[in-house]
Amino acid sequence: MHLDLRGRLRRLAFMAPSIVQCAVASALAWTVAKDVFGHARPFFAPIAVVVCIGVAVGQRLRRLVELVAGVSLGVGVGDLLIARIGSGSWQIALVVALAMGTAVFLDSGTLIVLQAGSSAVLVATLLPPSGTGGLDRMIDALIGGVLGIAAMALLPASPAAIVHRHAAAVLETLAAALGGAAEAVEKGDPEPAMAALRRARDAQSTMDAFGEALETGKEITTVSPLRRRRRQRFLRYETALTPLDHALRNIRVLCRRAVVAMQQQEVPPSRLPRALRDLAAAALLFRDELAAGRRPDGTAAAVLRAAALLAEAPAGRSGLSTDAVIAQVRSIVVDLLEATGADGETAAAALPPPAGPPSGRPPGPPIGGTDGGAGGGAAG
Incomplete structure (x- = not known):
């Protein structure tokens, strides 16, 4: 209450x-x-x-x-x-x-x-x-x-403040879901991932409100002579809108597969929880850089550091659902890089090459999404 x-x-x-x-x-x-x-x-x-x-x-x-x-x-x-x-x-x-x-x-x-x-x-x-x-x-x-x-x-209603409040809510939800998935993987407990999945599902209305707020902000800067100088600031939010929508969809897939992985007692790579937590920290840093009107260079660097940890998470060793989680982490890396302004090709190229399966074991079929950002679009 x-x-x-x-x-x-x-x-x-x-x-x-x-x-x-x-x-x-x-x-x-x-x-x-x-x-x-x-x-x-x-x-x-x-x-x-x-x-x-x-x-x-x-x-x-x-x-x-x-x-x-x-x-x-x-x-x-x-x-x-x-x-x-x-x-x-x-x-x-x-x-x-x-x-x-x-x-x-x-x-x-x-x-x-x-x-x-x-x-x-x-x-x-x-x-x-x-x-x-x-x-x-x-x-x-x-x-x-x-x-x-x-x-x-x-009258004093800052369009930038309206847009940022919605964007911040999306990024905070994304960070919380990534943190919940990290806790689930680290403890082998599906409950944190289930809670993170519920939170991510509820966030779609927040994502929709972010898009509507962005449209309203652009309207206000169009009709208000006092706000026109802030138009440039909206470009960063426009750039982030679609990739963040993809990231929310991918985190839902990630959390769902994390629940299954923990229920089946799969043993994930040791660096996976840290990669998830580093991505959560990058999402919060992106929130702060947007609020300050700065170029999100710090966010891009933080995302790349998290991506580097994926090189030590080879596919085919931990189980089918864990491989799906790793695939979705790669997708979210691309989503966040695109949100900071990178184009799709540049973002995908920044990923480390997928680590192969153990020697003598054929690779399994692709799981989860692609590295192109919205591979997990059919999120639950």
């Missing part, structure tokens, strides 16, 4: 800037629409702010366009029909069907369809059309959307 409370508080702290943006911009949108434009009940203005900014991340500019288009379409269809056919059950059904059908025909966006339908319902029930009411509501939506974008651009 204590850990759950801490997690909730961290989530609240993370969302606080967006909540402040919504609160301030909603009040401002209502004031502008009511006092400047003279609209009596401009409720679409603060609604547009909340939808545009939200407490989530990603596609905010598109949401603004879809919102205004959906409100305009729903109000337009509602005003046009209800003024002629009146209000009632079948009229509501007809107006909603026509508004949503037209929205689907014009655009595939979910928000425009839902907003068209809900706006048509409001016009058909609570707000019967009168005079320029439809046009006023369209203007209210536009006011709220514009002020929402302005709040996103000017």
